[in-house]
Structures are given as C-alpha cells and as structure tokens.
Amino acid sequence: MARPPLPLGTPGAITTKEESAGVWVARCRFRDHDGVTRRLWKQGPSKTAARGALHQTIQDRQRGSGGGSTLTPASRFKDAAELYLAKVDRKREDSTHALYAYHLGRTVLPALGALHLRECTVARLDAFLEALGPRYAPSTRRTLRSIVSGVLQVGVLHEALPTNPVRELDRIEQPRGQAKKKPRGLTIDERQALLDWFDQTSDDDRVRRLQRVARAAELPELVRFSLGTGLRIGEALAVRRLDVNLDGVPVRAQDGPMRVPVVTIAGNVTWVKGKGLVRHDGKSEAALRVIPLPQFTADLLRERLAQPGEDRWPLFPAAARDGRITYRWPSNVRRTLRSVREEVGLGWMTPHTWRRTYATILDDEMTLTDRMKADLMGQADFLKNTYVSRGELHAGAAVLIDAALAG
Known part of the structure; x- marks a missing residue:
C-alpha cells in the first residue's frame, strides 16, 4: 500500500547524522504548496544546531509558499x-x-x-x-x-x-430571564410636549437658560427635521443645502401629476480616531436614498434655505475655530439633548428615538409595504423589532369593539 502524501506545507520526520568530525546534517522531506515533495537538509557543528537550522528553513519555506501567503498554523x-x-x-x-x-x-x-x-x-x-x-x-x-x-x-x-x-459556535442569544429592551418612540403627547417646550419661553430662569442652550444648538429645528425624515443623527448632520430639492420631483398621484419636495441622503458624519469628524458616503447602498418631505419639514427647510449660504454648506452648520463653516459633531447634539430632556420628562430620549418615532408612524400606515418602509429608513429590510415602538394606548379600539358587539 502506497504511503499517503504529506499535508501541504508540512515536513516529514527529521533525521540527523554526523557526516564527519564536527559536522552534523539534519534532513527531512517537505511537501511544498505546489504539491511537490522535496528533500531539505541543513548542517551544523552539532546535532542541535543542525536541527535548529533545518527548522528555520522549514518555517521560512512555509511563510514563502502558497502564492505569497504570510500566515501558517504557527502564526499568532x-x-x-x-x-x-x-x-x-x-x-x-x-x-x-x-x-x-x-x-x-x-x-x-x-x-x-x-x-x-x-x-x-x-x-x-x-x-x-x-x-x-x-x-x-x-x-x-x-x-x-x-x-x-x-x-x-x-x-x-x-x-x-x-x-x-x-x-x-452557538448563536449569541439574550440571557434567559432577561427581557430584551423594547424600542421606544415618542407618543403623540410626548412629541407635542417636546415641541411646545422648545417653542415656549419659561418664567423660570433656569429653564429659560436651558431653552436658550437648545435654540443655540438648533435643537428645535433638528428634532423636527429628524421626525420628518427618520434620519440617523449622523445622516441628518451630513445633509447639505444642495441635497434639498424643495421644487420637488414629479410624481403621478390619484388627483393627477404633482411635485413632491425631497431630500437626498448621500452621506454620514462620524468621529474617527486620528482623523476627527469625517463625512463618508454611507456604509451600504441602502443608506443612499431619496426621502419625500412632509409639509411641515418642507416649510422648515424653505425658511432655512432662504438665509444666505453656499450650496455645499451643511444644512445644520457649525463654525470651526478658524471661522470656517463645518459639520456639527453628533456628540455635541447628544450632549445638548442630555442637558434638556429631563425638563420635558423624557430622560430616556436619544436622537435615535426620533428615528424610531418615524419608523413607528410608517409601520402604522397600511398603504406602504415593508419594502417601501425599508427604502425610506435606509435599511436592507424593515426591522420592526428594532425600531417600531409598542405599548401606546389605542383608545379607538374600544369604539370598534363596542360597535361590533353592542346589541
């Protein structure tokens, strides 16, 4: 029965022999990554030295074989x-x-x-x-x-x-007995309370100071824009003036042709170690999308774009130390939000809450398919369990049941 071949990139048994006085030779067979088994040998002044030299030759051959491969089973x-x-x-x-x-x-x-x-x-x-x-x-x-x-x-x-x-390996599951954190968006009452707090001026000096901080950071406008578009905070801050089309794109509706104002999502801003704030083009094709603007968002942007500015400027700009117009840092928006959210009774709210609110409103709209909702959210699939808020009181259900069962 023929001897089985050596695995690729591995040596056979090493033998050593003293060829002459003070000259030891170590030999072995080695099967290269081209499948050919070759004989290797190295000599040294002692048995240990000869074997060590041969081991080094084997390691070098393993690293240099396999079409430029630099890793072997012994690599770290x-x-x-x-x-x-x-x-x-x-x-x-x-x-x-x-x-x-x-x-x-x-x-x-x-x-x-x-x-x-x-x-x-x-x-x-x-x-x-x-x-x-x-x-x-x-x-x-x-x-x-x-x-x-x-x-x-x-x-x-x-x-x-x-x-x-x-x-x-097994899949990583939620620990038994530990409830998965449910996504939470803003209810109608919470949305109204938040926007009213931004728009009103308090008689309390401390609250009035917080309202000034929020307005200086353009938080009221950013919240409304995010609720109307469902953008991630980095996407919202990456939108430029040139990405907004308030003249609208033509679409065919039941009442005839109409134009819908839109915003094109073509980037994201994020912090990168060693580079600072970076604007990139999005992580996936799904992230690049066009979103129709509701009327209240279009009105907000129309007023904003009426102010002087260059097309390439961010829609929500910040001033750099040298006076240049640049992008806002998402971390600064989160910091400002943390300083004011307790005043509205929304201590749990983050910028992603606005995106979940948008997703929840979409999910309640039966005329949109999940494919349409995923396109609007910039996802490969519409992730209901991740984004859609649950637990609101649907008072209308009592009216429907009463109508169906009342004698």
Missing part, C-alpha cells in the same frame, strides 16, 4: 488580526475600521492575540465569548464574534487553517 492570532484590519481599511468606511480596531485592542487581542492560529479551537473561542457575558450586551458580543470570525477567515484564506472555527 495578532498577525492575522493585522492583515484583517488592513483589509477592512481598504474595503470599509473609516468608522468601521475605527470600531474594529477599538474592539480588537481593548478586548480581543488581550485574550487571543498570543495564541497560534492552530490553537484557536472551538472550545477556546467559546470560552472567550462566554466570559464576555457579564461585561457586554448580546449585540456587542455579536460584534466581537464577527471580528474574531473575520480574523480567522483571513487564516483560512492563507491556508493556515482548514476551516473557520467560529462557524461551529
């Missing part, structure tokens, strides 16, 4: 992580690269970085992710799992791993 996880981050930097947005680099440096590499790729077993990875349970929410642990999977997939592509062990 941190080496694969470096290649993975370089790939993310080439193919993804700066914000994604910054997030992955942050999680790698803070959580993943301290635990896995020194492991050889061949040591990244299913059991070790499962223990690592399980240990994250008390520290991180399930959504963050899923992100960390995705990063680990991406790193090890680089090892698979370099033929340093036969398969990606992350694929064998």
